[in-house]
Every structure is written in structure tokens, then in C-alpha cells.
Amino acid sequence: MTQEATMKKTREFQAETKQLLDLMVHSIYTNREIFLRELISNASDAIDKVRFNSLTNHDLLEGDDQFEIFLIPDENSRTLTISDNGMGMTYDEVIENIGTIAKSGTRAFLEKLKERETSTDQELIGQFGVGFYSAFMVAEKVTLITRAPGQAKGVKWKSTGDGTYTIEEIEKEKRGTTIVLALKEEFRSAEHGEENFLNRYTLQSLIKKYSDYIRYPIRMNFISEEKPKDAEGKIIEDAPAKQTVEVRTLNSMTPLWVKNKNEITKEEYFSFYKDLFHDWEDPLEIIHSKAEGTVEYTTLLFLPSRAPFDFYDRDTTAGIRLYSKHIFIMDKCREILPEYLKFVRGLVDSPDFSLNISRELLQHSKQLKLIGKNLEKSILKTLENLLTKDRPKYETFWKEFGQALKIGIYSDYQSRDKLKGLLLFPSSQSPDGLTSLEEYTGRMPEKQKVIYYAAGKDRASVERLPQMELLKEKGIEVLYLLDRVDEFAIDALQEFKEKKFQSISRGDLQLDDFESETEKQDAENLAKDNESLVKAVKDRLGDKIAEVKISSRLKTSAVCLVSDDNGISLSMEHILTEMNRASFKAKRILELNPHHEVFAALKKLHETAPDSDAFTDYCDLLYTQALLIEGLPPEDPIAFANKVAKLMAGNEKN
Structure with missing residues (x-):
């Protein structure tokens, strides 16, 4: 015990804890009774802790192995006391567990309050582990008295929720924790019915409601009065009533799972x-x-x-x-x-x-x-x-925990086959819902060879991708990978029902069976006729790209970037860069739409002025435009802006 602990000290709560206390004190919650459940759960946890630790260190019990939680409502002092003979806390543990944010999750709790239109009071308090502070909803002052096993002295902590607390070393005979709530007026009066927390029957009802399966007895004294009777068994009205005290156990303690x-x-x-x-x-x-x-x-x-x-x-x-x-x-x-x-x-x-x-x-x-x-x-x-019998419930589960299953697919090789049937994704044919891989493959045309997917930050950005144009035209379904882990999971799976996964922004789209012989021949002719132009664009862009191709996937857009089949995708490169793993780069391929008017202008420049700055600028602008479409930053934003301005000014003159 430090010298500081030997005397009464006044300390301040951490900043976020002050905010939380202020919220509690000013009663933003409507379901105030939850404070009792929280404090009893904390007491049960403390008993669990000492019971478990005593298996290897029996001295922790200090001769007391009759575990219990005891409630004492006192109308005279207007206090409700909750005590336990659990682990108790040391001086430093009281400061750490009660006075700071480290153990309480307070910061996250306060942030979540901004969204509280969509959450109930109970969800927030239970979810963020700030249960002790719920005592301030009903108490104008909270006193905590505790002693850990083996400690010579106990600790007394007290606060009115004003942002400060006092703490001091005291004498305490038994281990465990006692919390004394000096109740606010509205919670200690018979006028308030169910919110009169000094009423023993109210407390009994709340224990049954919230804490019936606590495995330790929750006890309370019940006081009854009975007037004496005469020899004939008649009540003597004028005689003073005799009081009897009965200790009742309020919870069943029967483990539910054994039933x-x-x-x-x-x-x-x-x-x-x-x-x-x-x-x-x-x-x-x-x-x-x-x-x-x-x-x-x-x-x-x-x-x-x-x-x-x-x-x-x-x-x-x-x-x-x-x-x-x-x-x-x-x-x-x-x-x-x-x-x-x-x-x-x-x-x-x-x-x-x-x-x-x-x-x-x-x-x-x-x-x-x-x-x-x-x-x-x-x-x-x-x-x-x-998934098969209650789809709405499964989709509720998927929204909360689907990412965990996807992480399991790429991090646990043995689990891939077990989990792949549980995956759900948005798709181009499920505008308002999700689709499974089983459902996707069930809808595939017989001549479709692969399962198509597109990665992006949200549905709208994926649907705007130039690489989607040909697939939309042919009515081919595309899975939308909108979660950061999706592409890692798909890459780990590689295939489903012998159908390989194919990114729409990676390699060849494998649509030969969807094209006529005339379309195939036209594509070959276009590539052959523009070989010199493609080579010139590649020469101008140099190492920025691995290859330039005449695109077969673009319909209305002028240009797009795709990556090689053997490397990572552009979207995965973007994610890895955000994870500070920028050394992983996609092999970039620039595809040009031969039917776009910009292509015609580029071709004309190549034929008339192949060595001009204008041709070089066009190549640069198309490449940077492709970067922006992919959500990647321009390599030289200022140069890009200047070239766009120069082009705009030139068009204005013409």
C-alpha cells in the first residue's frame, strides 16, 4: 500500500468518464431498474473470480466459502446496499476499474450514444460494460467499500457523480465488496410504486426478472409483524406487534442447462x-x-x-x-x-x-x-x-457476423469447404438483398464458365465501373464484393462447384461462348489494325503500366485499368496500401475502347503527330482517368490538372 493510500484523497475521473457520469446523473435513461441487474452481475463475477482462483490458492477464501450476494434496503437511511463476498479490489484496482476508461469502454459508449435513435438504453449499457455507472441513475451518492483477499486494509470509494471521487484506506474485516446507494428521492418513496427501490417486493420481482439464474444465492431480510393472540386464539388488538425476520433467497440458482x-x-x-x-x-x-x-x-x-x-x-x-x-x-x-x-x-x-x-x-x-x-x-x-428455412433471420446474423465467417475462409484452410455455402453477397441481380453462391450458380447460363465478381467500396461505385458495361449488356450476374475481406476470401476459395471465380477487372473475361464468330473476328481485326497505336501508347506511359490492349469489355467508357490474372487485383492493392503493405503492386493493364470518340482522336494524333506533346498528354490523361475510375490517386495531380485545363482551353479555341 502506497503512502498516498493511507489518507483520504479526492481525485478526478477521466474526461470521458465525467461525461458518462453526467449522462447518468441527469437520467437520460427511462429503464432505471437495470442498475440492480448490473450491480448483481458484477457481484456474481467477483464471486466467480475468487472461487476459480481459490482452486489453486485456497487461502484466498479466508475461511469463508459460503458465497452469497446480500441486499439491504434501509428506509431509515434511505439507502440500498448490495454486498458480496467475492474477490474484492485493491486500492489501485479501484482506481483502475472505477475511475478510468481502460476497463469501462466509456469512449465507445459515448460515441454510440450519437446513434441512440436506433438503440435502446439497455443495449448500450449492457454492450459497453459501463454497468457500475448505472448506479448513478438512481443514487445521489454511491459508496463502495471493498477488500481483496490477503490485504490488511480495505478501500472506501465515494462519489456523488460530480466528476470527482474520494478514496481512502479503511478497516474491513471480510473480503468482498459492498456498494451503498443513497437513493434519489423519486426512487425511495412508496408513491413511485415499481420504482421504489426500498420496497422488498419490488426488489424481489426485479431479481426474479433479471437475475434468477445467478448461480449464487441472492438474499434479503423480510420483516413481518404479527400481533399476539389470547388463549382462545383471538388477536389482541392493543398489544404491540411482534416482529420476525426471515432471510429469503430471491433467485432459483438452478442451472438452466440441466433441465x-x-x-x-x-x-x-x-x-x-x-x-x-x-x-x-x-x-x-x-x-x-x-x-x-x-x-x-x-x-x-x-x-x-x-x-x-x-x-x-x-x-x-x-x-x-x-x-x-x-x-x-x-x-x-x-x-x-x-x-x-x-x-x-x-x-x-x-x-x-x-x-x-x-x-x-x-x-x-x-x-x-x-x-x-x-x-x-x-x-x-x-x-x-x-439460411434455408429462415432467410431474414440468417441475413440479420450475416450483417453482424458474416465478416467472421469470411475471415475464417482465408485464415483457416480446413474450414473453407464448411463455410463457402454460408457466404452471402450483394449482386447485380439482387438489388435489395443478398445471394448465396449456391443461388448464383443455380442461375448461371449453361455456357457461362466462371463466377464473376467486382470489388468496390459500395454498390453504386461498383455499378459505375466501366468493366461492368459488357456484362450488363449480356445480362450476366456479377457478385459485388463490398467488404475489405471479401476478395481475400474469394481468392482463398478459388472456385465453387467447379466454377472458378473471375474478377471483372482481372485478365480475360472468358466470354467466348457469348460472342458470335463475327464479333470475335471483328475484335481480332481491331487489335491487329491498332497494333502500332497500342505500342506507341505503351512507349509513352513506360513502366507505369505492364501492357496496353484494345478492350473487348468496354461499351461506353473510353478507358479502364485491369490487372493480370497472375497477380493481385487493383482493389486488393488499394486495401494492402491502406494496411501499410504498399510493396504489393498489381500488374496494370490499360484497356482502350476502340469505339469511343476519344480513341478516334488519339488515333488521329498518332497518325499525324506521333511524336507531339499532345499525343503524350492524351496518353497521360487516359491513364490518369483510369486511375481515378479505380479510386486510385493521380500520380501527379498538378500535371493532370494542367493538362485538363490546356485541353479545355484548346477545345474552346476550336
Whole structure:
């Protein structure tokens, strides 16, 4: 304990935390009762922590292994107290966990508030882990008293939500945390009915609603009064009533997963999920199963409705909870499911798990690997069923977690065949929805050899690509790859149902079977007749491009850039550059539309003044125009602007 901790100190919250407190204090939320659920969930987590750590360090229990959470509503002091005998916190941990942004996700929470027209209060609080601060919705002052196991002194933290807090070292006999809420007037009066949080029956109802499946007893004293009776059993009206105190357990504590799933209501599943995983939205899908035989286990898995705000961050931890005979032994076990399924929440309970299981043992556990394979099959089967039987629900899932499956395709070789049927993409023939690869290939004309795709930042930009013109004319469907990971996934797949993927901006379009013999002959003649022009354009542009070609894919645009079949695409080059991997370059091919009036002007210049600056400028302008169409910056913006101005001025004179 530092010298600073031995005396009472006043400190300021971090800036973003001050903003959050201000929002809480001024009651922007309507569903105020959620504060109780949040504080009880925190208490349960603290008990989980000390219980798990005590498996390897029994001294942490300090002789107290009767875990409980206790509520004390006190009308005299107008306070509600929530206490637990969980892990407790040290002085430094209180500052870190309560006073700063590091543990709370406050910044992201505040940013999300800007979109709160589309989100409910509960979603935001649960999603961003700012539950402790919800106490300030109902309390004018919050006092936290805590002691970690093995610490000689406890810590007292106090704040009125004004942007500052006091912290000091105190005496505290038992480990754990006690939170005392000095309730605001509107939450401590009988006039406010369901929002009177000193009413024991209100509290009991809220525990049943939100925290019934907390695995530790949530207890509270109930006081009853009874007047004495005479020898005949009649109540003596004038005699003072006798008070009796009854300690009641408010939650059932029965693990939901041990029940027969036919006896469990959807509401019970939803309540359990929200309580255990601190989510405020109902899960999208539930997977509840029991396996017996070589490996015995029960599993209860959930597909969330919404991705957490930090789901795709590299450092985000996820995983399945492990239990042994209903006893919690490990949180966030990442070894049981592949990385691409990290969005799945849930638990596995097996009597064969050791209470002292470690992550090192997990890596070599054949039993866990077998369970993991079974769970993976079950999850993928569930997704397949959603895709075929409940398309709207699957598309809701895809919007939130589709990127995870696509990452799985290019990062996990063994998963490609399992996942390719679950992919969805926008396409030129699905203006308002998404299409699967199965649906795309089912619509393909018999003579179509490949699956066409185009990459871009959004649908509109893809549809404006010059490379789309010929395919549109022939009515050929094109998949739109609008996510940064899409092209990586498609490149990893290479083919679907023996149909290779073909970028519309890469190599030859393989449309021979869609062209007549006359069209093919005309294309050959055009290429032959313009060989010298093509060579001259290539000479002027030099190393900027690998090749110049007469285009067969352009119909109305003058020019486009494509890349070689053997290298990366231009869109992938753009993405890699943004990832600071600029060393990867596409082999650029400039295609010219021989039917465009600019081509005629270029050809005339080549015939009359092949060595002129004007011809060189035309070549440069066409190349830069092609770059801009692809979303790539001009190599020399000033020179490009000057050449355009010069051309405009020349046309004005003519």
C-alpha cells in the first residue's frame, strides 16, 4: 500500500468518464431498474473470480466459502446496499476499474450514444460494460467499500457523480465488496410504486426478472409483524406487534442447462442469456443439447443478435464457459471453437472436466477437441438451417457476423469447404438483398464458365465501373464484393462447384461462348489494325503500366485499368496500401475502347503527330482517368490538372 493510500484523497475521473457520469446523473435513461441487474452481475463475477482462483490458492477464501450476494434496503437511511463476498479490489484496482476508461469502454459508449435513435438504453449499457455507472441513475451518492483477499486494509470509494471521487484506506474485516446507494428521492418513496427501490417486493420481482439464474444465492431480510393472540386464539388488538425476520433467497440458482429443453420457455432462455453474458438483446438462436457415450457433456450455446462494439478488434477475447458438474471452472475458453466462431456465446458442462484444468492442459485435451468438433458441426448446421428455412433471420446474423465467417475462409484452410455455402453477397441481380453462391450458380447460363465478381467500396461505385458495361449488356450476374475481406476470401476459395471465380477487372473475361464468330473476328481485326497505336501508347506511359490492349469489355467508357490474372487485383492493392503493405503492386493493364470518340482522336494524333506533346498528354490523361475510375490517386495531380485545363482551353479555341 502506497503512502498516498493511507489518507483520504479526492481525485478526478477521466474526461470521458465525467461525461458518462453526467449522462447518468441527469437520467437520460427511462429503464432505471437495470442498475440492480448490473450491480448483481458484477457481484456474481467477483464471486466467480475468487472461487476459480481459490482452486489453486485456497487461502484466498479466508475461511469463508459460503458465497452469497446480500441486499439491504434501509428506509431509515434511505439507502440500498448490495454486498458480496467475492474477490474484492485493491486500492489501485479501484482506481483502475472505477475511475478510468481502460476497463469501462466509456469512449465507445459515448460515441454510440450519437446513434441512440436506433438503440435502446439497455443495449448500450449492457454492450459497453459501463454497468457500475448505472448506479448513478438512481443514487445521489454511491459508496463502495471493498477488500481483496490477503490485504490488511480495505478501500472506501465515494462519489456523488460530480466528476470527482474520494478514496481512502479503511478497516474491513471480510473480503468482498459492498456498494451503498443513497437513493434519489423519486426512487425511495412508496408513491413511485415499481420504482421504489426500498420496497422488498419490488426488489424481489426485479431479481426474479433479471437475475434468477445467478448461480449464487441472492438474499434479503423480510420483516413481518404479527400481533399476539389470547388463549382462545383471538388477536389482541392493543398489544404491540411482534416482529420476525426471515432471510429469503430471491433467485432459483438452478442451472438452466440441466433441465429438459422441452420444459424451458423461450423467455427463460432469453433471461438466462442476458444475465450470464450481460447482453440486453435477446439472442438470435439457441442451441441446447446433451451428449452421452464416449464423451459426456451438456452444451447451451447462443448466437447473439448484435456484434459487440469491439468484436472485430484484434485483442477482443471471447470463448465458451466451462463447467464441471455445474461448477464453473473457466471463462472464455478459446480452445474449444475455431476463431471464426468466436461470436458464439455459451457454456459446456462435462463431469469429465477437471476442476483444476489449465489452458496448457486444454491444448492437448483430446476430449475437448472432440467436443469442439461436435459443437462446430452443430453451429454450422444451425446456420445452414437458418439460411434455408429462415432467410431474414440468417441475413440479420450475416450483417453482424458474416465478416467472421469470411475471415475464417482465408485464415483457416480446413474450414473453407464448411463455410463457402454460408457466404452471402450483394449482386447485380439482387438489388435489395443478398445471394448465396449456391443461388448464383443455380442461375448461371449453361455456357457461362466462371463466377464473376467486382470489388468496390459500395454498390453504386461498383455499378459505375466501366468493366461492368459488357456484362450488363449480356445480362450476366456479377457478385459485388463490398467488404475489405471479401476478395481475400474469394481468392482463398478459388472456385465453387467447379466454377472458378473471375474478377471483372482481372485478365480475360472468358466470354467466348457469348460472342458470335463475327464479333470475335471483328475484335481480332481491331487489335491487329491498332497494333502500332497500342505500342506507341505503351512507349509513352513506360513502366507505369505492364501492357496496353484494345478492350473487348468496354461499351461506353473510353478507358479502364485491369490487372493480370497472375497477380493481385487493383482493389486488393488499394486495401494492402491502406494496411501499410504498399510493396504489393498489381500488374496494370490499360484497356482502350476502340469505339469511343476519344480513341478516334488519339488515333488521329498518332497518325499525324506521333511524336507531339499532345499525343503524350492524351496518353497521360487516359491513364490518369483510369486511375481515378479505380479510386486510385493521380500520380501527379498538378500535371493532370494542367493538362485538363490546356485541353479545355484548346477545345474552346476550336
